[in-house]
Amino acid sequence: RVSIVGSMNADHVVEVETMPKPGETIIGGPMSIHAGGKSANQAASCARLQLRADLIGAVGSDANADFLLHELNDAGVGTDNIEHVDLPSGSTIIVVDPHGENFIVVSSGANGKVNADFVRRHSDVIERSDILGLCLEAPLQAVVESSRIAHAAHTTVALNISPMPEGLNPALKHCLADVADIAIMNEHETAQWLGLAHEPNLQSDWDALHDQLRATGLDRVVVTLGAAGSVVLDGVQTSHIPAFTVKPVDTTGAGDSFMGAMLASLASGNSLDSACEVASAVSAFSTLGKGAQSSYGNTQQITDFVLN
Ligand code: ADP
Numbered sequence: 001r002v003s004i005v006g007s008m009n010a011d012h013v014v015e016v017e018t019m020p021k022p023g024e025t026i027i028g029g030p031m032s033i034h035a036g037g038k039s040a041n042q043a044a045s046c047a048r049l050q051l052r053a054d055l056i057g058a059v060g061s062d063a064n065a066d067f068l069l070h071e072l073n074d075a076g077v078g079t080d081n082i083e084h085v086d087l088p089s090g091s092t093i094i095v096v097d098p099h100g101e102n103f104i105v106v107s108s109g110a111n112g113k114v115n116a117d118f119v120r121r122h123s124d125v126i127e128r129s130d131i132l133g134l135c136l137e138a139p140l141q142a143v144v145e146s147s148r149i150a151h152a153a154h155t156t157v158a159l160n161i162s163p164m165p166e167g168l169n170p171a172l173k174h175c176l177a178d179v180a181d182i183a184i185m186n187e188h189e190t191a192q193w194l195g196l197a198h199e200p201n202l203q204s205d206w207d208a209l210h211d212q213l214r215a216t217g218l219d220r221v222v223v224t225l226g227a228a229g230s231v232v233l234d235g236v237q238t239s240h241i242p243a244f245t246v247k248p249v250d251t252t253g254a255g256d257s258f259m260g261a262m263l264a265s266l267a268s269g270n271s272l273d274s275a276c277e278v279a280s281a282v283s284a285f286s287t288l289g290k291g292a293q294s295s296y297g298n299t300q301q302i303t304d305f306v307l308n
Contacts, residue, residue: 002046002053002263003129003155005119005146006039007111007137008072008082009090010064011292019097028095034252034291035071037090037111038135038160041253044075044293045260045282046133049302051267053260054078054129056122056146057138058110064089065110071293081122085113114138116145127153130267133259134179135160147179156266160259161185164192177217182272184222184259202228206238222262222276224255229280234272241276244284244305253292258283260296281306 014028035044039057046053055077059065061084068089072079090111095103119126119142126132132150134143134157147157159180165172173193177183187199194212200223210233213221224230229243261282265275282297285305289295297305 001129002043002051002131002133002267003056003125004039004043004046004053004133004263005056005114005122005126005138005142006135007037007090007108007114008035008040008055008057008059008068009037009092009106009111010034010067011036011092011094013094013096015096015098017098019095019101019103032291033067035068035293036092036253036291037068038137038162038256039133040068040072040077041256041292041296042133042135042160042260042263043077044072045257045286045296046264047076047078047260048296048298049261049264049282050076050299051264052078053264054081054125056081056114056119056125058083058085058087058113058118060085060087060089060110062089064091075293075296081125083113083118083121085110087113108137111137112139114142116141118142119145119149123149126150126155129155131156131158131263133158133160133263135259136163136165140165140175143179144175156181158182158184158259158263158266160255161193162189162255164189168192173216180218182220182222182266183213183218184224184262186224186226186255190223200231201225202231202240206231206233209233210238220272222272224258226251226254230258230276232273232276239273241273241280243280246284246287248287250290250295251287252290253295254283254286256292257286257296
């Protein structure tokens with residue numbers, strides 16, 4: 001079993017010809033609403049692969065709450081540990097231009113209520129899990145408290161170090177490294193975490209990067225590299241997991257689908273390398289459809305994709 005603590009958002013997306021300037025009103029295309037939020041996406045990706053995944057989080061009592069819960073139930077996510085709180089459900093407003101450039105405003109709303117007390121009310125779910133998935137869209141105190149509960153119960157913690165917190169300092173890095181048995185981040189986040197001038201790519205000296213990551217307290221790390229796949233740094237081993245070759249339609253939520261599939265595979269007893277191989281297929285499939293959760297495949301679809 002997998003448990004995930006964190007965020008759920010209704011993403012409101014409008015396409016525009018040109019970005020509005022401050023004070024300007026422009027006419028955009030039709031608004032589409034997608035179920036998002038990193039934790040909800042990760043739970044949906046995991047549950048679509050027929051692994052029991054419970055999400056611990058909060059929604060309001062509005063239409064977005066009904067929509068978010070409907071999408072999660074459709075994916076098979078366990079929603080018994082989602083509370084209704086007295087704030088609007090989390091939502092985002094995303095404006096995209098024809099070049100793919102975007103403006104994003106996040107209104108965390110109900111997600112902000114997921115604090116340490118909130119997590120403690122659901123500690124039994126974390127304790128029963130083989131693995132707990134966390135990301136930094138959840139309030140930091142919820143992340144720290146969830147990992148404390150998990151570690152006391154010998155539940156492995158996978159932390160998606162995303163979005164990278166503002167004001168990252170050595171004390172915060174130390175705290176997050178304590179949370180993470182396994183850390184996962186993309187190449188931009190890895191550069192930010194290490195304060196690198198350049199983002200790592202496949203040609204980077206991964207042994208040196210591994211040493212630098214270890215010096216920050218991270219021993220087991222997965223770095224995702226978009227179409228270049230991912231690199232797994234585990235103990236003394238470094239492996240490259242290639243991406244599948246696809247013609248992507250929309251890569252939104254690819255990283256979350258990767259994380260969810262990795263959690264599912266780890267909870268089934270697979271090694272980190274094997275889990276990332278599964279995640280590579282699942283996340284490549286997710287780039288073939290629009291949106292995040294709406295583009296995630298089930299076991300049958302992923303099997304067909306890999307065999308074809
Ligand atoms: P994020 O969405 O967090 O920025 P990435 O862009 O690194 O994360 O994507 C996560 C994973 O999704 C990659 O490691 C890869 O396996 C898969 N992926 C992303 N983009 C593509 C692509 N264009 N083709 C094939 N696989 C992709």
